[in-house]
Amino acid sequence: MPLPPYRSPDPVSDVVRWGAFSCALVPLVLIISGASWLGAIGAAAGLAAVTCACRVLLRQSERTAARLRTRALRGHRDRRVYSAPSAHGGGRHSDRRTPVD
DSSP, X not given: OOOOSOOOXXXXXXXHHHHHHHHHHHHHHHHXXXXXXXXXXXXXXXXXXXXXXXXXXXXHHHHHHHHHHHHHHHHHHHHHHHTSOBTTBOSOXXXXXXXXX
């Protein structure tokens, strides 16, 4: 499946913007359709609370993912560095320990 031509650099902000848009649109639609003002305000407050909670959780998951990526890269580099023989040994030195007949 091809990717869309426009990719947002910060998808969390896009989600929060859509949530804020719905916080404004839903009460307007409720009032137009004949619901009470208090019901519309309550719906807006509930949507705002859910939007804020989602924003906090999305940001936390981004930080956790970034931290795990950093650890994975750091661990990968450490293994690569220490896998080579060091200057103080680690190679085979057959010339020093030959059996004498």
